[in-house]
Amino acid sequence: MTGLALRGEDLVDAGQVAEQLSLDAARQARLVAESAADRIRAKFGPGAIGPAAKYRPAS
Secondary structure, eight states, X not given: OOOOOOOOOSOOOGGGOSOOOXXXXXXXXXXXXXXXXXXXXXXXXXXXXXXXXXXXXXX
């Protein structure tokens, strides 16, 4: 079994941090994908991206 101990001092608000560290690679990948989806929606509108089941097959 592996252990990990962290100690936080002089912590600041999350809005002041350039990048949040993650020890979970799968969670980090989801955050990157979510950010990309947000940028697509901001540029092309809320209907530009969504679940694949929502769209009809190409003709």
